[in-house]
Amino acid sequence: MNPTNVPANSSPPGEPTAWPNVVVIIPFYNGADFIERSVKSVFEQSVPAHEVIVVNDGSRPEERAALDGLAARYPFRILDKENGGQGSARNAGVAASTSEYICFLDQDDFYLPNHIETLVSSIPADDRLFGYIYADLYEADGDGNVIRTGVIKDHAQHPKRSIFDLLRYDMFVLPSATLVSRKAFDAVGGFDSQFMGYEDDDLFLRIFRKGYSNHFVDKAVTVWCIHTASTSFGIRMVRSRFKYFKKLVQMFPDEHQRGRYYLREYLMPRFQLFFVNEAIEAIKKDDQYRGEMTAVLDDYAAIVFANPYVGRKKKLRLWITLFLLRRSTPGMVRFIGALTKLPGIRSLRKVYKS
Structure with missing residues (x-):
């Protein structure tokens, strides 16, 4: 522990340096299989949280009952609300x-023992516009078995220094490994509750644009558990990704005089492959959401086709992809997918993946 790094305003003048107050907020939705592991990790911290709030986001009664039994053993507060997604639950918490400071924890993740201590002690004492500080994490399966001991440096630049990087790439700033200033959180209005996926990227981008700082600690503080029931999977993520794409298109119109073409240079390279591949997979598997996923691709294409700064070749490739998919059966898509993997068919592969 290094109390000399604790923010200078964390205790009154003349008194010994103290750790500032931190709240840990855990959104809970039908997560009885995981929640005890998460809660236990919070109460095993080397520096305790001042408040711990579990927000029940409209879980089934039998799932909600699990919280009461857990609260009898750990002193946390339960907050009940109607289902509105993780962003809405975090806002309520x-x-x-x-x-003064906010930590989040997803119900299926868990903290390493020095999570709070590491993040709080790394806040720069002279940063009057402190926004958030985040760290690396372990990747694990749903049972908590570790797969990797470092994740985020493989995927993006840290800390965040350019709005162009925030638009071009997923941010890989995970709420479960982040400590946020309440001042910055309130200044941007918290999470945008329309999202059930990408709400974290949206929040941290808005904090960045507001002029608040961000800092990165090259040390794991959280175990990030990935499994097919997590919010990273499913139709809700598809819907939310497209909503976020549309929000970014509106927030960042092209600036021809400054030579900044946000859709063409940042948003298309980031999102197009997702929309195309999700439609392809839905057709291939004859998924129940096939119509919705292909409609998302159609709506995405309409935005691209209407943009005067996207080149003809890019538009043509996307048009050909749409043409083929609209006429494809599950068997045809599987055949095309196999065909494009053969040596020497690079042009067809390029069309298929554009």
Whole structure:
């Protein structure tokens, strides 16, 4: 522990340096299989949280009952609300808390023992526009078995220094490995509750644009558990990704005079492959959401076709992809997918993946 690094305003003048108040907020939705592991990790911290709030986001009654039994053993507060997604649940938790700093924890993740201590002690004492600080994490399966001991440096630049990088790439700033200033959180209005996926990227991008700082600690503080029931999978993520794409298109119109073409240079390279591949997979598997996923691709294409700064070749490739998919059966898509893997068919592969 290094209390000399704790922010200078964390205790009154003349008194010994103290750790600032931190709240941990855990959104809970039908997560009885995981929640005890998460809660236990919070109460095993080397520096305790001042507040711990579990926000029940409209879980089934039998799942909600698991929280009561857990609360008898751990002193956390339960906040009940109608289902609205993780962003909405996190906002409700923040609104019900008073702490200066905010930590989030997804119900299926868990903290390493020095999570709070590491993040709080790394806040620069002279940063008057402190926004958030984040760290690396372990990747694990749903049972918590570790797969990798470092994740985020393989995927993006850290800390965040350019809006162009925030638009071109997924941010890989995970709420479960982040400590946020309440001042910055309130300044941008918290999470955008329309999203059930990408709400974290949206929040941290808005904090960046507001002029608040961000800092990165090259050390794992959280275990990030990935499994097919997590919010990274499913139709909700598809819907939310497209909503986020549309929000970014509106937030960042092209600036021809400054030579900044946000759709062409940043948003298309980031999102197009997702939309195309999700439609392809839905057709291939004859998924129940096939119509919705192909409609998302159609709507995406309409935005691209209407943009005067996207080149003809890019538009043509996308048009050919749409033409083929609209006429494809599951068997045809599987055949085309296999065909494009053969040596020497690079042009067809290029069309298929554009």
